[in-house]
Amino acid sequence: MFDLIIAADWSAAARPTGPQPRKDAIWVCADLKGTQTVEYFPTRTAALDWIDGWLEQGHRTLLGFDFAFGYPAGFATALTGQDAALPLWDWLAERIEDGPDNANNRYVAAQEINRLFPGIGPFWGRPAHLDLPDLPPTDRARDGHGLPERRAVETVVPGAKPLWQLAYAGAVGSQSLVGLAALSRLRARWGAEMQVWPQETGWTLPLARIALVEIYPSLWPPALAPIKDQGQVIATAQALRDATPDWFTAPGLQPDADRIAREEGWILSVQPAASCFALPPGIHWTTVAEALATLRATFPCRQAKQQVPVGAASGRILATPVTARRANPPAANAAVDGWGFAHASLRAGVIPVVPGRAAAATTTADPVAPGHAIRIFTGAALPPGVDTVALQEDARVDDWGLHLRAIPKAGANTRPAGEDVQAGDAILPAGRVLRPSDVALAIAAGHGTLPVRARLRVGVLSTGDEIIAPGATPPGIHDVNRPMLLSMLSRWGVDAVDLGHVPDDPDALRAALDAAPVDAILTSGGASAGDEDHLSRLLAAEGQVHHWRIAIKPGRPLALGDWKGRALFGLPGNPVAAFTCAALFARPTLLQMSGADWAEPVPLRLPAGFAKRKKDGRREVLRARLRHGAVEVFASEGSGRVSGLSWAEGFVMLPDEACEITPGDLVDYIPFADLGLA
Structure with missing residues (x-):
């Protein structure tokens, strides 16, 4: 249907994202008849210029952006007097300022929009330093704005997030604000050569040379790439290359389809379902993925920072990144008990031994003269004039001096200063739940206290x-x-x-x-x-x-x-x-x-030692344990059988979709240890 596919992963960043490719930035994949070109862009202006260059080549093009092309019912009407998305795009373009350096006024514009509605909201979320009293920082502060939380398509797609959230983890609202303003200008540039699906076309295949569509890259597993966002646009372009006409027409079968097309829009490839789940009809059931996404977006860390003695830090959550205050080891030292000397100064025969010894890393020994040796012990700092240590097993001492069976290689049996950690090295990231081994590293790197979050x-x-x-x-x-x-x-x-x-x-x-x-x-x-x-x-x-x-x-x-x-x-x-x-x-x-990182465990894929048939519609969690290389499940699925909790050592996670498990099939298994419950 299309010669050129362009898939754009958008960003609302307020400054350039830097010269080096990175995640959470703009990535665009252009697929011309199966040949792909993928680029990273630090600014929206650079990305749009690159896209324009492709559009100017005259190909029949499917152009997709990964932000919402419309808002829940009632929003457009309140702002423009029309229950249609495209006049809203133009309305936003007149008010959203977005410079070539990514500087934009999206938070100020959102506050001005909020003032047009009763109550508080609908938009929420902003950086703490912004003084915008009519843009609440949290979802909980909203009240009485009168708008739905989601578009129709967002009730079908697992994990799709509401557009009202502008900041914090998982926010997508800012992308749409700056994105729709940009698309308004793109439409003005290309005029009749471009059609927006389904806002302009209804539930039909666009006939114009350029079809502008909303996409959702998370629908497809990312392709192998150094950066996930890069892999997502590659996979999305590949999927769009295989699009069929029903991707454009099937959503028109849903109730209220005409209004949805005109006002809210739809994500290309998402098929509406008569019922999202095989559960009581007429009721919306939230998927596990969607519920977790809401929790992740709604409850960030707000715990205060505090310093605690490093010995009391195990189990606490690190509030800020920690760097090494000193090198470890702080000085070059001996890795074994033996005899130290300057390798280049040795001569054949007996080696004179200087008085004294180098015993501990905190002691200092006098310089060792060339051609001489000193007794040295494991961990002792190398005295001046020593760069090599011979094992005591390879040496003999008598009244004449030190006799070596063989002279070791230069630098043998020594550890350089900073071999483990250099001063200034990043050693522990913020959000880490500190383990005893982390405490050991912090002490070795010179720390006596650590910055942690107050306990929740x-x-x-x-x-x-x-x-x-x-x-x-x-x-x-x-x-x-x-x-x-x-x-x-x-x-x-x-x-x-x-x-x-x-x-x-x-x-x-x-x-x-x-x-x-x-x-x-x-x-x-x-x-x-x-x-x-x-x-x-x-x-x-x-x-x-x-x-x-x-x-x-x-x-x-x-x-x-x-x-x-x-x-x-x-x-x-x-x-x-x-x-x-x-x-x-x-x-x-x-x-x-x-204050820790979001912690959803990654299941192990292991062979099933059981058989089960499951209906479509909901995630099923079975009490399980691993025996003889296979996962077995508890005999009863009853929620009152507490004995199954004591019997189990983990969970088997069966997908939302219908499935039939036979012994030997691979299933997802999460040990209780990965849930902090072992």
Whole structure:
């Protein structure tokens, strides 16, 4: 259908990204009849000039950019009076300033847009140094702006993020603001030679020479390349080369298709589904990937920095990068016990021995005269006049002096200064959870204290009239979850706070949540939709629900939200589901809030020692362990079978899609050790 494919991975950077190719910058791949050219650009202007050069060649072209071509329903109408995306592009082009050096006013422009809406929002997220009172720094500060959170296509694509977030990890909103302004100017340049799909064409194949489309590179595994972004545009261009006409036409079968095409737009290649999941119809179920992406974007680290003695730093999270204060070793030293001398000064025969010895790295010995030797021990600094050490096993001393069986090579059995680390070397990155070995390195590099993040305080609250204390006499259900979750938190390096137990009473629950002296809260029970499930209703009415129906088994119901400035994980009441959801959702979020890197474990691909058939629609997590080179799973998938948690040593992760596993098939296995739970 197209001779030339151009796939652009965009950036909203406010300054040039530098001469060296790097990630999180602009990458463009041009594929002309199967021959690819990939380029990195430090500025948007340079990228657009390069793209223009290709367009001027006159080929039938499919040109894709990886930012949203429209906004959720109502946004365009509020700004332009028209429920159409293209007038909005022009409106933004008049207000977005974007210089050739990438300098732009996107945050100021977003604040001005926010002022046109009631309440606070819709845009949020900005650098801390910007004084923009009408552009809230966090999602939690938004209220009453009246717009949907997502476009229709973003409810279909796993991991697609809302356009309202302008800053912090995973933000995509800034790209669209500067990108749409740029595309408005691109359309003006090419006029009738360019059509925007589907805003101008509807759900038909564009007929103009240049088809301008929205793409989403994360839909395809990146090609092998030194930088992931580079690999993504290569893979995207390859996928677009194989596009079929139904990529352009099939989305027109969805409800409200005409308005979506005109106002919101669509991602090329995404096919709408009658139901995203094989779960109750009429309800949107959030994928695991989308839920994790929301958590990652919503809960950055805000913990203060503090200095602690290096001996107390193990298990803490490094707040800033650490460089070596001194070389290790600080001076050239002996690697063995033996005899030291200057290699070039030796002569045949007996070697005179000078008085004294070099014993420790902190002692100094007198210079050793040429042709002489000195007794030296492992770790001792080489005295002046010594550059080589002979093993004591290869030497003999008598009244005449030192006799060597053989003269070693110059420099033998010595370690140069800074062999391990040079002064000024980067030794530990920010966000690292410090291990005893890291502490050893910091001490060797001259540090007595280390900059770490203040510990995150995380509370655990049990709910329900049926819950009784461990060891208490029935009737009732013993509180398995609260002690279990507190133990899990302690392994993750946070301060675990026992918030106790509250009955099925909304006022008591509200009071417990309000009074909790913590940064985040884990609850168990009460997150469903029953008469006594007060958590979900309270969270919706007085807090903020990010996701509620998440397509995972076990794990229903699971509420992910925010209670008045604190992350809240409304875990299921069944212990297996609570354990699973805490490990998969709470752990990476709490570690990130604590200052560590986002920590989703990479599964091992191992042969299955079991058989299972799974329906389409949700991620399934099985308790498992590795035996005799194969992964076996627990006999029951019931969420109340706590014995399966003790039996298991990890999880098998089955994909969202339908699958059938037979013994020997490779499956994804995550050991509990990779979840901090071994």
